[in-house]
Amino acid sequence: MTVIRSVVRGIGSYLPARTLTNHDLAAMVDTTDEWIQQRTGIKERHIAAEKECTSDLALAAAKKAIAAAGIEPESIDLIIVGTSTPDNTFPATACAVQAGLGITTGAAFDLQAVCSGFVFALTTADNFIRAGQARRVLVIGAETFSRILDWDDRTTCVLFGDGAGAIVLEAAEGEGTTADRGILTCHLRSDGRHKEKLFVDGGPSSTRTVGHLRMEGKEVFRHAVGMITDVIEDAFAATGTSAGDVDWFVPHQANRRIIDGSAKKLGIPLEKTVTTVDRHGNTSAASIPLALSVAVADGRIKEGDLVLLEAMGGGFTWGSVLLRW
Numbered sequence: 001m002t003v004i005r006s007v008v009r010g011i012g013s014y015l016p017a018r019t020l021t022n023h024d025l026a027a028m029v030d031t032t033d034e035w036i037q038q039r040t041g042i043k044e045r046h047i048a049a050e051k052e053c054t055s056d057l058a059l060a061a062a063k064k065a066i067a068a069a070g071i072e073p074e075s076i077d078l079i080i081v082g083t084s085t086p087d088n089t090f091p092a093t094a095c096a097v098q099a100g101l102g103i104t105t106g107a108a109f110d111l112q113a114v115c116s117g118f119v120f121a122l123t124t125a126d127n128f129i130r131a132g133q134a135r136r137v138l139v140i141g142a143e144t145f146s147r148i149l150d151w152d153d154r155t156t157c158v159l160f161g162d163g164a165g166a167i168v169l170e171a172a173e174g175e176g177t178t179a180d181r182g183i184l185t186c187h188l189r190s191d192g193r194h195k196e197k198l199f200v201d202g203g204p205s206s207t208r209t210v211g212h213l214r215m216e217g218k219e220v221f222r223h224a225v226g227m228i229t230d231v232i233e234d235a236f237a238a239t240g241t242s243a244g245d246v247d248w249f250v251p252h253q254a255n256r257r258i259i260d261g262s263a264k265k266l267g268i269p270l271e272k273t274v275t276t277v278d279r280h281g282n283t284s285a286a287s288i289p290l291a292l293s294v295a296v297a298d299g300r301i302k303e304g305d306l307v308l309l310e311a312m313g314g315g316f317t318w319g320s321v322l323l324r325w
């Protein structure tokens with residue numbers, strides 16, 4: 001049976017030039033490089049320059065993805081930006097990216113699912129493509145979390161970083177089997193009962209301010225591995241695959257202990273797990289496309305590889321995508 005698949009044509013990423021090391025942070029709050037590395041695996045993160053906005057990061061990543069795909073920007077008929085740190089409350093950061101690319105056709109919108117933003121955006125793009133409503137979709141995860149951190153709160157300010165990653169997806173015919181290239185299955189979940197465990201204490205309708213990120217770290221940690229593995233089991237069940245079939249596991253990069261714990265529970269060896277949290281910190285919706293970019297650039301992920309993505313974050317929201325690169 002012939003089916004429409006969303007195939008990755010190109011990928012690109014962008015990290016702001018400035019890095020902030022754990023040692024730098026130790027001079028700002030009561031923390032140590034040892035504590036941060038032991039609890040999170042993070043060594044350094046990138047921080048956007050004063051005038052650099054989320055759309056600037058997103059645009060830089062998008063241009064690289066489009067160049068890698070070898071396509072004209074005007075041929076893109078949908079742009080989705082996964083972000084929780086938009087330039088402005090409105091319009092969508094995706095509209096700034098669209099204008100920056102010189103595209104005047106198609107549609108552009110933001111999608112807000114915090115750290116699960118890229119998985120939610122990829123799933124949305126896949127549905128547009130399979131419904132025949134878009135042929136080429138630019139999916140971006142871009143964040144400037146440095147702007148919503150409370151730099152006096154050592155329990156959160158050491159965890160996050162800024163960055164962006166982008167993917168060009170294109171409709172292609174497949175056979176309807178797991179040998180097809182492209183997205184094979186997507187699974188999204190949310191449970192708003194946990195909305196106060198990881199949130200920003202401001203917003204246009206509540207405080208009329210931007211607010212700061214607040215997190216019950218231990219509570220998030222407690223739920224993370226179970227939620228992640230559940231939704232990955234759903235992906236395996238839907239496709240008749242198993243952990244042994246996965247060539248590369250590219251999880252959301254929140255914490256090294258969560259990544260290792262999930263891989264272990266699933267039976268995926270650490271050699272097949274892509275980890276960038278040490279250099280990027282948690283970049284929320286940008287973490288997966290940034291990690292994918294690194295693993296494609298260094299030759300680990302190749303055409304035909306089975307790649308498993310997962311994310312979990314504020315809401316709670318969580319999800320998985322299984323695709324053949």
Ligand code: UT7
Pocket residue numbers: 030031032035036039040115154155156158198216217218219220221224252254255258282312313314
């Ligand atoms: O993208 C999804 C969103 N986020 C996550 O996935 C994060 C999930 N949570 C975590 O990664 C971990 O819970 C943290 C890394 C945030 C914290 O690790 P933990 O092992 O759960 O530590 P804790 O919060 O229980 O804190 C242990 C101690 C506390 O001191 P006392 O009360 O034992 O004296 C904290 O005050 O560590 C202290 N502490 C710090 N010490 C040095 C908290 N932050 C720091 C810090 N430096 N930056």
